[in-house]
Amino acid sequence: MQKSELKTPYFMIDEAKLIANLEIAKRLKELSGVKLVLALKCFSTWGVFDIIKPYLDGTTSSGPNEVKLGYETFGGETHAYSVGYSEDDVREVADICDKMIFNSQSQLAAHRHLVEGKASVGLRLNPGVSYAGQDLANPARRFSRLGVQADQLDPAVFETIDGVMFHMNCENKSADAFIGLLDAISDKFGTYLDQLQWVSLGGGVFFTWPGYELEKLAVALKAFSEKHGVQLYLEPGEAIITKTTDLVVTVVDIVENGMKTAIVDSATEAHRLDTLIYNEPASIAEACEQGEHTYVIGSCSCLAGDQFCVTSFEQPLEIGQRLHIMDSAGYTMVKLNWFNGLKMPSIYCRRQSGDIEKLNEFGYDDFKRSLSQWSVS
Template sequence: MTKLTTPYYLIDETKLLRNLEIIQQVRETSGAKSVLALKCFSTWGVFDLMQRYMDGTTSSSLFEARLGYEKFGKEVHAYSVGFSEKEVKAVAKFASKVIFNSLSQLKRYYSFVSDKRLGLRINPGISYSHFDLADPARKCSRLGVVDQDEIMKIAPLLSGVMFHFNCENDDFKNLTTAIDYISKKYGSLLEKLEWVSFGGGIYFTKEGYPIEPFCEKLKNFSEKFGVQVYLEPGEATITQCAELVTTVLDVVHNEIDIAIVDASVEAHMLDHLIYGTRAKISAPEPGRYRVMIAGRTCLAGDVFGEYKLRNKLKVGSEVRIADAAGYTMVKKNWFNGLAMPAIAVRRFDGTVDVLRKFRYKDFKRSLS
């Protein structure tokens, strides 16, 4: 592998394939289709591999829907928390399904998409999330329709519904209980539909997840109501398949050694800052040397975390931040004018392709 200039995101096709093969297994065993959640991962340079194992994409905006249509192909599920009229008219030209977040949006824009397979997001009032910030059924949630009677009134306009009520749910028992609850509460509606999406946030590619019972649950639900089941995996698709590769620029000491790398939590792995989580390190290996690894922006809290590593870090040391695919490249930003990490892919044969580099002109063009 040719030495690349850090920082860069490195996606590993072999590790990505491991997740895709599990998705394929679920598709074949349960009959459920999987569409990639572009809000989590939109790096289209690896879509040629992903599209062999998935049924299409699902989006949260016009731009994501268009990207899925142009670069992934297959099914395009166009959803948004709030469409403008212009956006609805645009997605109507290429979307396979248009899914509305509210009854008011469905009624307002129905005439523009009446020839499409239409869906509605339902908030079932139950959810699974480690964080209130990401809880789809949190108090006063704007995500999805709650009123069951109103939903039944517009049922003739729908071909399907979406229940996106999970976030990193690796608890199969919890998911089983939730599906049973939905079956009981919405049974009369489900019998009228062609398809049902259980959304994303189901961590079924996690090591040790009970795949066979999971598939059986999905298949039984599909057969009971005569519907096509969809899953919308985001992080489940790309978990553990990428690293953010960085280099130590300086080491300072303030009660603890602090290694400053040429990347940033706020600019390049923002979710760790938002949720207050600690990034995982894939290299150097664990050991007894205590160190804080921090980003290079002026934000005082731009810190990846504290670690105990085998090797003492010094200027020029390489540090690899693990699990760097989900909600990273889609959220990277120009804070402090830092150069964004390049995006690279390690192919199956071990060669590395650089898909994109970012330069000053990209920073300049992103502003006025």
């Protein structure tokens, strides 16, 4: 199968780039003793789990369906967490998870009896400090519902749990910044952590970013683990799949209203939602920073402000030309939706051999089934 034969839009995962990230993850594990579980809320494309599984220790989830997916398709350790479990949720996954982490002391009290003897029990704590570029993604933001605050903790709860989870980072590319958070946690919760078996430090630690001081991070993680006598976990998502995947689109029209807009056969609201939510422009592989021809890369949805970016090119764009929207793996395929009834991107993987493997494709029947299960006369 040749790339030119593939109909856009589609995602193309590059196995070689994925392995390059995974080799960094492997090095971190070797140096620090930390265990790594893939955050399925970021990336759940299980068709490439065969590439990832040899490097990581399991998966972590944010809801029952992710727990089941991790258990069935990844294996290893299966961590279950949710901001709010129902009793049915807990019963559904208690037998297939290795660790169940509750978001509050009330959830822990209500449901732990359903888990005891089946899985290791944990509680999410909110350290009150964090590293996040936007308030929307800041777990320690004002009035946060995520985890138990230090001043609300009942010390007796630590006699009834095996571990805790902190999630306090979003795209933290600084080892020093993360070490500062580790020190704050140790100071505030250290006597409690000494009683536990394991501590998860969540995700958002961007240890595969170019220039990241991996050895410094590893030394800090190992010291923290030894100080408190716990097994440490990280929950990487973006760090594993960053820069591995393009969303490939085609220019279907070019319009002008004070500025040229190239309309492509995709949409941020349907296919790359975080671009819209966080107002972070996408990057186009074919673009040139000093190019003379500037375009809005606009979507084909009806939302007026739905655009990927404003960028420049050395040559004018043409209708029918393909563009590669880079770094499109994290929080994309897990958020795909059928807004406007747009064509859903297919998903492919380019293997190291050069072969292109189709992981999934979608059609009208998928769109129809997503809305109702019965036929409409």
